[in-house]
Amino acid sequence: MTFERISEELREKAGGDAQAFSFYLFDRPLYDVARDRSDAGDALCEKYGECLERYLSGEPLQYIFGYTPFYDLLINCRPGVLIPRYDTEALVEEAVKTLPSGALFCDMCCGSGCIAAAVLKHRPDTRAVCCDISDTALELTRENLLKYGLEDRAEIIRFDVFGDWSVLPRVDAILCNPPYINAADMEKLPENVRREPREALYGGVDGLDFYRRVIKASDGVFRGTAHIIFEIGYDQGAALKRLSPYDCEIKKDLSGNDRVCILRG
Numbered sequence: 117m118t119f120e121r122i123s124e125e126l127r128e129k130a131g132g133d134a135q136a137f138s139f140y141l142f143d144r145p146l147y148d149v150a151r152d153r154s155d156a157g158d159a160l161c162e163k164y165g166e167c168l169e170r171y172l173s174g175e176p177l178q179y180i181f182g183y184t185p186f187y188d189l190l191i192n193c194r195p196g197v198l199i200p201r202y203d204t205e206a207l208v209e210e211a212v213k214t215l216p217s218g219a220l221f222c223d224m225c226c227g228s229g230c231i232a233a234a235v236l237k238h239r240p241d242t243r244a245v246c247c248d249i250s251d252t253a254l255e256l257t258r259e260n261l262l263k264y265g266l267e268d269r270a271e272i273i274r275f276d277v278f279g280d281w282s283v284l285p286r287v288d289a290i291l292c293n294p295p296y297i298n299a300a301d302m303e304k305l306p307e308n309v310r311r312e313p314r315e316a317l318y319g320g321v322d323g324l325d326f327y328r329r330v331i332k333a334s335d336g337v338f339r340g341t342a343h344i345i346f347e348i349g350y351d352q353g354a355a356l357k358r359l360s361p362y363d364c365e366i367k368k369d370l371s372g373n374d375r376v377c378i379l380r381g
């Protein structure tokens with residue numbers, strides 16, 4: 117099969133994902149593949165066929181190929197752990213700019229460890245405590261920190277947000293992208309998002325369970341005054357302002373949606 121034919125099929129079957137698919141598989145942009153009339157060879161065609169089949173069954177590209185770009189890193193991904201989204205880069209950007217010098221921060225609900233890895237890389241003066249309830253997520257966090265040589269500056273702890281907070285060390289700030297999808301929206305998730313773990317997405321009936329819990333339970337965990345940087349859903353800014361006892365600032369993501377909530381008190 118020629119590259120040109122593969123490109124046609126990709127555009128037909130993968131639509132808006134065709135470009136990313138081409139990059140993942142061939143490390144070449146789609147327009148380049150489209151102009152190549154040479155044969156792709158048996159091994160590559162076989163791999164292409166397998167990947168396309170998995171994609172057409174609804175599996176996300178990031179699970180098929182095992183990584184995703186995030187901030188300026190390539191974060192390893194695998195089934196059972198949420199795929200990092202570019203929305204979350206707004207939280208990283210805020211943390212990189214505002215964490216105090218020498219800060220110990222907690223990446224609460226760390227998932228793949230994407231937040232901790234990006235912040236530790238860009239703020240070499242900081243250290244992290246990475247927490248999640250999922251062992252698969254904690255293993256992946258370790259892998260991603262090792263990938264960038266950051267493991268010596270992070271402690272990884274299995275931790276339940278709704279459990280005992282006295283096991284945590286005292287920190288200067290909490291960075292947290294918790295599960296925040298409400299019950300009604302969980303019913304409308306597209307097929308590829310349904311392949312991601314439900315416990316990484318569902319934030320209770322109104323989507324706010326984790327925010328309430330982290331705000332309440334973190335009292336006493338800070339070395340100084342409270343400093344929490346949350347990722348929020350585009351429509352949750354007003355609710356966060358209502359439920360927080362702290363000063364609350366909301367910042368927008370690249371699409372102009374409310375995305376980051378900064379609490380200080």
Ligand SMILES: C[S@@+](CC[C@H](N)C(=O)[O-])C[C@H]1O[C@@H](n2cnc3c(N)ncnc32)[C@H](O)[C@@H]1O
Nearest residue numbers: 200225226227248249250276277293294295316
């Ligand atoms: C929205 S994902 C965020 C992952 C990662 N920080 C990111 O931004 O891509 C939420 C994470 O919360 C974890 N989680 C769910 N329930 C939890 C709980 N009760 N305690 C701690 N972590 C929990 C999930 O395992 C998942 O990794």
